[in-house]
Amino acid sequence: MIAFIGSLICLAGSVFLLLGALGLLRMPDVYNRMQAGTKATTLGSLLTLLGIGIAQPAWLLKLLILVIFILLTNPISSNVLVRAAHFKGVKLTEKTVRDNLKDDQEKGGDGD
Amino acid sequence: MQRIKSFVLGMLVLFALWVAIAGTDRDELVAGFLIALLISWIFRRNFELLGELRLNPQALLRIPVYLALFLRELVKSSLDVARRVLSPSLPINPGIVKVRTKLQSKLGRIILANSITLTPGTMTVETRGEYLYIHWIDTQCEDVEAATRSIVHCFEQHLEVIFG
Numbered sequence: 001m002i003a004f005i006g007s008l009i010c011l012a013g014s015v016f017l018l019l020g021a022l023g024l025l026r027m028p029d030v031y032n033r034m035q036a037g038t039k040a041t042t043l044g045s046l047l048t049l050l051g052i053g054i055a056q057p058a059w060l061l062k063l064l065i066l067v068i069f070i071l072l073t074n075p076i077s078s079n080v081l082v083r084a085a086h087f088k089g090v091k092l093t094e095k096t097v098r099d100n101l102k103d104d105q106e107k108g109g110d111g112d
Numbered sequence: 113m114q115r116i117k118s119f120v121l122g123m124l125v126l127f128a129l130w131v132a133i134a135g136t137d138r139d140e141l142v143a144g145f146l147i148a149l150l151i152s153w154i155f156r157r158n159f160e161l162l163g164e165l166r167l168n169p170q171a172l173l174r175i176p177v178y179l180a181l182f183l184r185e186l187v188k189s190s191l192d193v194a195r196r197v198l199s200p201s202l203p204i205n206p207g208i209v210k211v212r213t214k215l216q217s218k219l220g221r222i223i224l225a226n227s228i229t230l231t232p233g234t235m236t237v238e239t240r241g242e243y244l245y246i247h248w249i250d251t252q253c254e255d256v257e258a259a260t261r262s263i264v265h266c267f268e269q270h271l272e273v274i275f276g
Binding site: 016019020022023026027028029031032034035036038039040042043044046061062064065071072074075076078079082083086092093098099100101102104 | 129132133186187189190192193194196197198202204206207208209210225226227229230233235236237238245247249251
């Protein structure tokens with residue numbers, strides 16, 4: 001029974017990972033792709049790890065450490081990628097309504 | 113004082129990690145203590161950030177509240193992304209907006225930026241001093257104050273108590 005519940009949670013996690021992948025395909029530009037990628041994969045991996053932890057309670061503590069590392073590093077890596085893309089001048093999609101960062105860069109050179 | 117506090121905190125975190133992975137065997141505890149001591153001494157400069165964590169009861173009580181809020185927002189944000197990705201018309205209205213934070217501590221700002229990245233429809237692109245530039249998948253307002261209220265405020269009120 002416990003293994004069954006664990007597998008169900010793993011399945012839910014995989015669904016989120018799948019949706020993240022779908023987001024990468026459907027979104028129009030780098031920034032929106034990163035949004036879909038970061039959020040869906042974070043929850044997806046958390047749920048998958050939680051599911052494994054419920055099926056194998058002995059591993060729970062170590063899986064918890066993995067969860068903490070994922071929560072700390074995932075947003076940082078996406079931030080660095082997006083920041084690099086913006087500084088390199090990757091275009092935002094035509095749907096974009098505004099880009100305050102670009103405005104400020106043009107106004108004040110390097111900012112600050 | 114601040115340095116001692118960040119040193120001890122960093123060491124405790126490392127030691128807790130060691131115990132969680134290696135178990136509570138006596139030899140393991142001794143080795144873990146020595147290694148935690150050595151690493152937090154080598155990286156004492158980098159650990160100074162940890163000294164900004166406030167240790168009064170009020171702040172410590174806010175940490176679980178903040179974690180609960182954060183997890184709720186994380187689930188909401190994944191469902192939000194799922195909804196946008198699955199709907200045939202791809203309802204997005206992206207833009208990069210600027211918001212301002214009241215937080216003074218570096219650690220508080222880092223946690224705030226990371227939390228924003230993992231919450232519905234927003235992602236931190238760049239931080240400059242007290243200003244954060246946020247990519248918003250569904251831009252509702254372009255004004256600094258209004259955007260600050262709707263993106264930053266719910267986290268900031270807790271982080272302000274925890275980090276200052």
